[in-house]
Amino acid sequence: AVWTDYVEFELRRHNYGRARELIQRATVVPKNRAIPRDAPVSKRVYKSTRLWALYADLEENLGTFMTTKAVYEKIIDLRLIT
Numbered sequence: 001a002v003w004t005d006y007v008e009f010e011l012r013r014h015n016y017g018r019a020r021e022l023i024q025r026a027t028v029v030p031k032n033r034a035i036p037r038d039a040p041v042s043k044r045v046y047k048s049t050r051l052w053a054l055y056a057d058l059e060e061n062l063g064t065f066m067t068t069k070a071v072y073e074k075i076i077d078l079r080l081i082t
Contacts (some may be wrong), residue, residue: 003045003053017064023055029078048078 010019018028023074029046046049059068075081 003048003051005039007054020058020062023051023058024053027055029074047078047080049053052078052080 003022007019007022007026007045010016010022052071056068056071056075059071063071
């Protein structure tokens with residue numbers, strides 16, 4: 001919720017570039033995806049469907065076709081949607 005609130009705050013201030021930077025930073029996939037369930041939330045935040053939905057929405061509105069496609073491919077790769 002902290003990441004989405006921060007991104008939405010930047011959007012309200014019309015800092016679209018900063019909002020995209022934040023969402024990209026929040027969704028970085030760790031090299032080792034084998035993170036235990038009892039790991040802190042900060043280690044598992046990249047699997048948040050709410051965060052990825054916001055990312056996809058941002059790219060649809062502010063990005064290009066290719067950046068939007070890359071986000072959806074990453075969502076499918078992470079198996080957050082089918």
